[in-house]
Amino acid sequence: MAVENNGNGVQIEVPKTCKAGVVVDEGPNFRVEVEDVPVPEPGPNDVLIRMNATGICYSDIHYMLMDLPLPPMSHFGVRSPGHEGAGVVVKLGSNVTNWKVGDRAGIKPAYDACFNCELCWTGKETHCDESPQIGLQFPGSYQQYILSPARYTQRIPDGVDDFTAGPIMCSGSTIYASIKESGLKPGDWAVFPGAGGGVGHMGVQLAKAMGMRVVGIDGGDEKKELCMKLGCDAFVDFTKVKDVAEEVVKITDGKGAHGVFVTATSASAYASAPMMTRIGGKVLCVGLPPAGTAVAGADPLLFVGKNLHIIGTKVGTLLDTQRALEFAARGLLKPIYEVFPLAKLPDAVEKLRSGKVAGRLVVDFNS
Numbered sequence: 001m002a003v004e005n006n007g008n009g010v011q012i013e014v015p016k017t018c019k020a021g022v023v024v025d026e027g028p029n030f031r032v033e034v035e036d037v038p039v040p041e042p043g044p045n046d047v048l049i050r051m052n053a054t055g056i057c058y059s060d061i062h063y064m065l066m067d068l069p070l071p072p073m074s075h076f077g078v079r080s081p082g083h084e085g086a087g088v089v090v091k092l093g094s095n096v097t098n099w100k101v102g103d104r105a106g107i108k109p110a111y112d113a114c115f116n117c118e119l120c121w122t123g124k125e126t127h128c129d130e131s132p133q134i135g136l137q138f139p140g141s142y143q144q145y146i147l148s149p150a151r152y153t154q155r156i157p158d159g160v161d162d163f164t165a166g167p168i169m170c171s172g173s174t175i176y177a178s179i180k181e182s183g184l185k186p187g188d189w190a191v192f193p194g195a196g197g198g199v200g201h202m203g204v205q206l207a208k209a210m211g212m213r214v215v216g217i218d219g220g221d222e223k224k225e226l227c228m229k230l231g232c233d234a235f236v237d238f239t240k241v242k243d244v245a246e247e248v249v250k251i252t253d254g255k256g257a258h259g260v261f262v263t264a265t266s267a268s269a270y271a272s273a274p275m276m277t278r279i280g281g282k283v284l285c286v287g288l289p290p291a292g293t294a295v296a297g298a299d300p301l302l303f304v305g306k307n308l309h310i311i312g313t314k315v316g317t318l319l320d321t322q323r324a325l326e327f328a329a330r331g332l333l334k335p336i337y338e339v340f341p342l343a344k345l346p347d348a349v350e351k352l353r354s355g356k357v358a359g360r361l362v363v364d365f366n367s
């Protein structure tokens, strides 16, 4: 006789099919449609999660455009992108003992890790060889019911609702990880090219909460208003200022920034970042430009003369994500988002693709 493993005796009815945003015509002319797809069955070590909310991340668009040096989603038989979701566990695999049906759970970009290699042992598990990407190699959070390995599923703390938790799973934890890696200290100048975007606007808040002085760089009055509201000490509008780097140096005591977190994805953002740093300053590469379109770096003379550091940081680990969620639980990190109903998921993707989004777009699976 089959024995249901529900952890606590709670049963949540699981339908046979569910709604999913799926990619059609992968490549430069892709579009997203909402379809009915089968609800997957958890393997022995998985949990099945019902998404309540998913954020829309520009990486999803990269995967659908196929402009990163990665095999396409279709190579893995995946049709739904999405890697920043929040919901509730509705079914447990037979071996799962540390989750209960009804527990709140989040989906972040890294699907799993081996926990048996040097990278996993040193807090770099997102670089592990066995750390695939959800929404690329496994169906992602545009699908309402998805699987996640129990050991790598994120718990969502009390006081953080699903619309807040979703975007923190990728953007918030990614920029938390980058700020942590930068080693910047309270009082240091942190500069965010792309400060009004999904990742940048959370970086501004976290850096402020950590006691740094923050300069936002972005284009347009809407982004400026958002950045100043979130606590930027200064804002540089690249559509209005002739030399952005010069302006940043002027603001940062005439010496330049201690850290420049490039959350923008343009070649110009990457090209100007080293020019904004002070001696010993750091450029953190966070935003993903389409392959071959940008270079992070500078003339070696600048590296030597400025003791320049250029560092790439990836998405957040389990711990980074936990920490970022804790900032939210304490009211220090509040993603700014616009909610779209599920039927309008394709419109949300199009809007982000146009580049005109201040903050984050989040899809509500229950409306």
Ligand SMILES: [Zn+2]
Pocket: 057, 058, 059, 060, 083, 084, 109, 170, 171
């Ligand atoms: Zn993302």
Ligand SMILES: [Zn+2]
Pocket: 113, 114, 115, 116, 117, 118, 119, 120, 125, 128, 129, 130
């Ligand atoms: Zn590993």
